[in-house]
Amino acid sequence: MGEAGYIAAFIAVATAATFATRVIPFLFLERHTDHPLIQHLGRYLPAAVMALLATVFLQRSADWTLIVPGADGVLAGLLVVLVHLWRGNALLSIAAGTACYMTMQQTGLLTG
Structure with missing residues (x-):
């Protein structure tokens, strides 16, 4: 082969x-599916996983040398939350946050 x-x-x-x-x-x-443990996991696990991912993202990817430390990660994360509250669509929320973050990184928007 x-x-x-x-x-x-x-x-x-x-x-x-x-x-x-x-x-x-x-x-x-x-x-x-009617078991209380499965219902509890279905209700709280997605938010816990997203919080963990957001924490790791901010620690690893945000630029902490900016005038406002971590502003690029915080702004992208805030956009994810706002779009998700507005539309309730996880894929759209993540895509918007990713586009925002990558735009800031590629253009140097916050670095001055």
């Missing part, structure tokens, strides 16, 4: 593993 074959096999295995990790909980937990 040549290099292209190995790459194709790797992509196929990675795709199958990713798909399986997304589908298996739905298959095995389908009968337990």
